[in-house]
Amino acid sequence: MPGLLKLFCNNFMNKVQAKERIGKLKKEIEKYRHAYHVLDQSLISDAASDSLKKELFDLEQQFPEFITSDSPTQRVGGEPLKEFQKVRHEKPMLSFNDAFSKEDMQDWLERLENYLGRKIKSNEKTFYCELKIDGLAIELEYENGIFVRGSTRGDGLVGEDVTQNLKTVEAIPLKLEVKNPKLRVLKKLIVRGEIFLTKKEFERMNKEQLKNGGKAYANPRNVAAGSIRQLDPKITSGRKLDSFQYDIISDLGQKLHEEEHEILKEIGFKTNPKNAHAGTLDDVFKFHEYWSKHRDQLPYEVDGIVVIVNNNKEFDDCGVVGKAPRAAIAFKFSAREATTIIEDISVQVGRTGVLTPVAVLKPVQLGGITISHATLHNADEIKRLDARVGDTVIVSRAGDVIPKIIKALKDLRPRAAKEFEMPKFCPVDGSKVIRDGVAYKCGNKNCGARNREGLYHFVSRKAFNLEGLGPKIIDRFLDEGLISDAADIFSLKEGDIAVLERFGEKSAKNIVEEINLRKKISLPKFLYSLGIIHVGEETSRLLAEALLKINPKIHSPKEVLAGGLKLTEEKLFEMPDIGPAVAKSILEYFQNPGHQKLLKKFVEMGVEMIVEKRKAENGKLKGLSFVLTGSLESMSREQAKEKIRAFSGDVSESVSKNTSYVVAGSEPGSKFEKAKKLEVKILDEEQFLKMLSKAVF
């Protein structure tokens, strides 16, 4: 890596670099801000933009001399459009500072108490927690109980008059029902709240938009913002906006912020029933954790909670810092996206010899875990992303699990960043690299990496299932010269292992016992473990059938070899789902002298095939295909698969309209959504078990 580039990746920057980075970040954030607030376009997600702001904020803390008044960290809100009447807010509409962790929250409370010079008064209602809905803030004015004016936040001081549009929102009362005589005298009332779009309405609008040939909207908030600033109120009324109010600006003698919610509700406003008070920060954390987990069940988008010092007097005493009140903070949910920097791109060689580029990332917190690597799949993907070492990138977790690079932010690219090139020679053994479709492969069929990865595959759960013999240990044995191929595993002796460093007699004994236990294996699993290209779990089963047609009694690897040599294209084509490519790969495998030798060696080592009991040919589930998603309570997924197959049912990994049933356990994944979309019947665990029990008879 060139020197400058390297420094960019380090945590510590010198002044010159920090200044440059700060400048670039400011420009980039400003670009997104302008697009978002002024043009109602969402170029990147809020989470990604927040992540950039956080980096800028941290850098500015480190180098305060570079803080300028035009920095995005020093401002909030947007600019009013020319078309609307301006409204000057009686009291500025503030925003909130953000916290991203429990530590941030503890720091916040500490800062608060330092500022006050005393502890916050603590009781069971110390704080008030509100769900932070992803919408836009509005102010509503009532005179003698009649709605007279509504406005957006704008820049906090001056907003836009959107009264006509707000009148179309049914959640906003046009006339207040003030029964309480204490409140009745009220001539003027100013309240504030949030305008938002429910997820359902957002989906409906998106569907309609797509039907009319338009582009899908980015997120509900954008649509809400766009809707409320329509010049034609009719358009607004066609969109079913919703609203909660959460703040009373007028003085009605309220002592706690919480009381404002009660009053709002009493006089006819819609308030969020999920909001709750909390006694301690720990209670706040519980509220945060609960909704962080359950936010998908809410009918609207939330991106965190707002925590407010409940006592209004104390709240006011804390004052304002910048454009946010000190005594309130937005405690964000862990983002689904973040930005970080590609420190390096390494290249791995897999079992099939394919070279896979992997981005080495500057570690970043995302959804509760630290991400340090993300696959870039192949050269085409890198080209598509135009991702380079040194680039700032947006990462997310696909299906909330696997890290994925969404986008490279090219304007933040250091000048020295060069385009990535696939190595010409294999990083493991130096052989020439050849191109095969989108993939690049190591030209050497016996490349060390292939052998190594092949061994990982051999011991894996779906193959020989040698527990306690994972990749790390395979590596040790290979490097110590104890094994060189899969068959060698079965000749391992306790004595050989126990002499190695960090291995005791006990663990050596365990490993050898495990190996002996697994010498007997079913034919499909044995075939799968060989790692024949294109032969996975499913095709192994088919291949086993094809071999059993030649010789119905296969007990030893030797008979597997004999059968394999008798296979022909024609015989393989008889099997469904085996075509030219797969057949060629299978035939080539058995022709290879090295593989023949390996199969014979397995015989010497005492590997044997279990003859499986004949499966019921006409079980009750024959002709039905199942897809499993989520986890079941009463059995593992493997067990469920076996049960279905035992009754002649089919198990598949992907949902289509041919799927008979989707069995959904707890926390189902995307297959559940797809099933709903395709209107495939969905079974819960109970129904599934019932079906199995019926199938017995």
Place this chain on the structure above:
DNA sequence: CCGCCTCGAGTTCT
């Protein structure tokens, strides 16, 4: 030949 349905293969972190 095209488009759908599946399967295979690779991947991350606790």
Place this chain on the structure above:
DNA sequence: CTCGAGGCGG
């Protein structure tokens, strides 16, 4: 989980 690609039906 997702992507790519093999198999197969239309």
